[in-house]
Amino acid sequence: MSLHPLVAQLLTPDRYAVIFAIKGVVAMALALFVSMALQLDRPYWALVAAVFLQIRPESGLVIEKALCLIVGSAVGGSFGILVLAFLTPYPLLALGCLTLWIGLNSAASSMVHNTNYIYAFAMAGMTAGLVVILVMADAGIANSQTVFAIAQARISEIATGAVCAMLVSQLLWPVTVKDGLRVNARKVINKTLTYLTLELEPGSSHEQRHQHADEILETLVMLNDDSSAVTYEGPEGAGRSRAANLLCNKVMSLLAVTQIMGRFHRNHGDLVSPAFSEVFRQMRRYFKEIAEADNYEEGYRLAHVLRRSLLEHRSSYRNESAIVTRLTKTALELVGDLVVVLRAYNALESRDQTLLKAPMLETHRDPLVGLINGFRTAMIFSIGAVIWIQTASSAALMMMIMPVVFSVMFARFSLAALNPILRRVLAGATVAIPLALIFGLGLLSRASGNFELLVLVLAGPYFLGLLALANRATLPYGLGFCVSFTIITQPSNSMTFDAGSAVNIALGLFVGISILYWVFKLITPPDSRFMQRRLLRSTARDLTAIDDHENPENWFNGRMGERLLRLANYDQSSESSDRYMTDLGFTGLNLGHVSIRLRKLIQDHRSPKVEALLKEWQQTLADTYLISAKGAVNPAFREVSAKLLRAIHAYREPDQKTIIIEGMFERLALTFERTAKTVAEATGQPKSSSVEHEGLA
Numbered sequence: 001m002s003l004h005p006l007v008a009q010l011l012t013p014d015r016y017a018v019i020f021a022i023k024g025v026v027a028m029a030l031a032l033f034v035s036m037a038l039q040l041d042r043p044y045w046a047l048v049a050a051v052f053l054q055i056r057p058e059s060g061l062v063i064e065k066a067l068c069l070i071v072g073s074a075v076g077g078s079f080g081i082l083v084l085a086f087l088t089p090y091p092l093l094a095l096g097c098l099t100l101w102i103g104l105n106s107a108a109s110s111m112v113h114n115t116n117y118i119y120a121f122a123m124a125g126m127t128a129g130l131v132v133i134l135v136m137a138d139a140g141i142a143n144s145q146t147v148f149a150i151a152q153a154r155i156s157e158i159a160t161g162a163v164c165a166m167l168v169s170q171l172l173w174p175v176t177v178k179d180g181l182r183v184n185a186r187k188v189i190n191k192t193l194t195y196l197t198l199e200l201e202p203g204s205s206h207e208q209r210h211q212h213a214d215e216i217l218e219t220l221v222m223l224n225d226d227s228s229a230v231t232y233e234g235p236e237g238a239g240r241s242r243a244a245n246l247l248c249n250k251v252m253s254l255l256a257v258t259q260i261m262g263r264f265h266r267n268h269g270d271l272v273s274p275a276f277s278e279v280f281r282q283m284r285r286y287f288k289e290i291a292e293a294d295n296y297e298e299g300y301r302l303a304h305v306l307r308r309s310l311l312e313h314r315s316s317y318r319n320e321s322a323i324v325t326r327l328t329k330t331a332l333e334l335v336g337d338l339v340v341v342l343r344a345y346n347a348l349e350s351r352d353q354t355l356l357k358a359p360m361l362e363t364h365r366d367p368l369v370g371l372i373n374g375f376r377t378a379m380i381f382s383i384g385a386v387i388w389i390q391t392a393s394s395a396a397l398m399m400m401i402m403p404v405v406f407s408v409m410f411a412r413f414s415l416a417a418l419n420p421i422l423r424r425v426l427a428g429a430t431v432a433i434p435l436a437l438i439f440g441l442g443l444l445s446r447a448s449g450n451f452e453l454l455v456l457v458l459a460g461p462y463f464l465g466l467l468a469l470a471n472r473a474t475l476p477y478g479l480g481f482c483v484s485f486t487i488i489t490q491p492s493n494s495m496t497f498d499a500g501s502a503v504n505i506a507l508g509l510f511v512g513i514s515i516l517y518w519v520f521k522l523i524t525p526p527d528s529r530f531m532q533r534r535l536l537r538s539t540a541r542d543l544t545a546i547d548d549h550e551n552p553e554n555w556f557n558g559r560m561g562e563r564l565l566r567l568a569n570y571d572q573s574s575e576s577s578d579r580y581m582t583d584l585g586f587t588g589l590n591l592g593h594v595s596i597r598l599r600k601l602i603q604d605h606r607s608p609k610v611e612a613l614l615k616e617w618q619q620t621l622a623d624t625y626l627i628s629a630k631g632a633v634n635p636a637f638r639e640v641s642a643k644l645l646r647a648i649h650a651y652r653e654p655d656q657k658t659i660i661i662e663g664m665f666e667r668l669a670l671t672f673e674r675t676a677k678t679v680a681e682a683t684g685q686p687k688s689s690s691v692e693h694e695g696l697a
Contacts, residue, residue: 049161072123080131107374199262322663361561395508428480
């Protein structure tokens with residue numbers, strides 16, 4: 001009988017978890033000591049800040065998160081002062097303004113993917129709420145000096161906890177982001193090579209390919225997020241960040257090109273000549289050998305051997321079709337991108353000044369998602385505010401603060417992932433409540449002002465909570481426990497055992513997190529199919545904007561990274577077996593790369609007429625993409641492609657490049673027809689029909 005993951009983590013922790021928990025206890029002890037030594041009003045907020053910094057404790061990430069907490073707290077405190085300066089006589093207006101501010105911060109947090117930046121928005125909302133609510137709770141002492149003192153105290157407490165945790169992270173068993181980058185980079189390269197092999201393997205299954213593609217996208221986003229934090233790890237950090245960004249970008253290019261190769265041989269095997277079959281065989285062989293290589297040098301050598309082999313093979317072609325010629329060139333481009341990926345991996349350890357810069361993968365920003373998340377968080381705060389106004393209970397104060405922080409932190413998760421996370425946070429808080437009331441306060445009240453006794457009593461519960469925090473699966477339990485235990489016990493210089501107040505705070509936390517859970521259950525984004533259609537429309541818009549960017553390949557890769565992951569997550573949450581929406585996302589990535597390659601091929605064939613037809617062709621490409629995503633065929637695409645090809649031929653005599661362009665157009669037409677058929681079958685539509693050319697909706 002297997003143990004529950006939480007029980008297993010607490011009873012049989014690994015060495016990393018124990019070291020992590022010890023570092024966390026030391027960080028929290030230091031935060032408490034400094035806060036008490038500085039006579040800060042509420043030292044427990046320093047402990048809360050230190051808890052947040054134990055999530056992903058790598059040095060660079062801790063520095064970045066500490067800065068985000070401090071900046072977010074300063075901005076939130078300043079806003080709280082501003083609200084009270086103008087609206088102190090109008091408490092309902094002040095609460096309304098605060099609700100709007102919290103909603104805006106939650107909406108803004110949905111527009112970023114980096115977790116540390118999300119903490120900045122969470123702190124901006126929380127600190128503003130603390131300043132305004134604490135002043136309004138005791139309006140008799142409200143004056144400019146008091147307001148400023150409260151804001152200064154909250155910012156000082158958060159900053160103290162952040163700085164103490166940052167120092168411990170740097171000095172005690174430091175763990176670097178660089179090491180994690182190397183591990184994730186190696187993982188994503190091996191997964192990509194396996195995926196490349198599967199795409200070219202005749203017997204591979206649709207499920208196998210999608211499983212590897214999902215894992216690649218998840219690891220890429222993790223790698224991309226960590227690339228900003230590695231810049232804080234010494235003078236080499238900036239170079240490693242650029243290498244990680246380039247690696248992510250080029251892996252996206254590999255995925256795009258591999259889709260072209262794999263779909264061609266699976267769906268149009270009659271067009272695969274014996275010579276081109278040999279290309280597939282060589283690529284499969286060398287991809288496996290590169291994945292099995294023990295070091296960078298061997299992998300790099302094998303990639304160059306593969307490239308030379310493909311060049312020699314291409315030179316032996318006789319009377320091959322335009323589409324085979326085009327795809328052989330595509331295979332060479334794929335190997336070229338793989339070489340860059342391997343060099344970028346090596347640059348994570350050894351400086352390489354010859355690598356080109358590449359932007360980070362961008363967050364997909366959907367205003368609808370931001371609006372829903374902002375409204376949801378504002379609703380949670382409003383429910384707590386109404387209860388506070390009606391009851392004047394101190395319990396309601398915590399209902400207005402911590403659930404808002406959790407709401408902002410968790411808003412980026414999909415509904416499928418969110419439900420278990422919230423249940424585990426609530427379970428952690430439920431365990432913390434009796435432990436804090438029975439064990440914590442009874443002992444801590446005797447240790448008021450005595451730091452040594454406070455640490456002795458607190459170390460045990462925090463150690464267990466931090467053990468849970470060390471494992472990704474049990475992290476929500478640890479977070480709910482540590483934060484709730486801290487807020488209920490409220491260790492400080494002048495502690496008293498007030499059972500009534502402690503029970504009120506515990507009740508407020510429990511009810512607040514329960515409200516958070518049910519609001520997230522009741523107010524959800526539209527169904528996954530609707531959101532996926534929005535993602536496809538965004539992709540189509542980007543296809544029409546290819547010409548607006550100096551480096552379109554890097555720009556398009558950056559735009560598509562998280563978009564593909566979201567499409568995959570929506571497919572997984574809907575438990576769809578066909579996964580055709582994810583396939584459509586990869587088709588969009590493929591189309592962007594084909595559009596970029598077309599522009600390189602016609603550099604010597606451009607005329608005013610070609611330029612005009614190229615623009616029309618690009619718009620038709622985007623339109624046809626959306627039409628095929630509905631299960632229909634757009635005959636206008638073949639017509640516009642033929643017109644553009646005639647214009648290219650009219651400007652200059654046909655050559656090898658125009659043969660490749662002809663093959664490209666034919667492959668795209670086949671792709672759209674196959675896509676329309678797949679979607680029609682998956683959605684139960686009648687056989688794909690042609691539709692008139694229509695604009696982007």
